[in-house]
Amino acid sequence: MSAANQLAALIANMFATGLLDDQFQQLQMLQDPSAPNFVSEVVTLFCHDGERIIGELAKLLDKPTVDFDRVDAFVHQLKGSSASVGALKVKNTCIQFREFCQQKSKDGCLKTLETVRINFYELRGKFQTMLQLERQVNGFPPNN
């Protein structure tokens, strides 16, 4: 299968499995010759920022006394950036996470953090594959 077909199939699968929603299509439509790398730039920012936030959440939830307001603030950030890139599954998990923050439930937060981590890294892996395939489609060798 050509790289272009693989890329199309991958993105279709990401929509079909609920990883992405139509906000991602909105971003794709913003990519044009004047901004040829727009999607990859936004996706790369999301992956770095998401990893940072998950790290901060893990540190906060590892403390004997949890500052749920700070946890909630970080989850709010991740929910926001997920919504902006169309990361539907991560966004929905963040919504659940915030409910546990409101309840001040450390167990609930820890369990949901694990779900966020799984969903985020699943998405990040697919984004990385997507970017590699895009490079091949555009005639560049894959990054190693």
Next chain:
Amino acid sequence: MASRKGLGDEGSAPVPHVLAVDDSPVDRAVIAGILRSSRFRVTAVESGKRALELLGTEPNVSMIITDYWMPEMTGYELLKKVKESSRLKEIPVVIMSSENVPTRINRCLEEGAEDFLLKPVRPADVSRLCSRVLR
């Protein structure tokens, strides 16, 4: 701070300059991309404080679009400072938020916000807004 030049042709009317304010690097990139696609010149900064610094040196900002929830200075506080300034008060300010809180929206509109957009912001929202505000 990220700035993208407008795409106006030489000799044509100056391209509107929009100042985007958001502490999220992802949201800054998205809103800047949406504004750029509408052919605006965009400067994106990460805080209200940086926005005010820029407004002090950049005379020709046509519109400010700011996130509501930011650390240190919220978008509402930035709006108030802009509207309290005799030099800046005519600049339209639009607030963005991921939370649909009617009291928050009303408070911003009463303070002089031009509009309140719910995140995630879409190109159609910004296009409609800018056509109305910047015509």
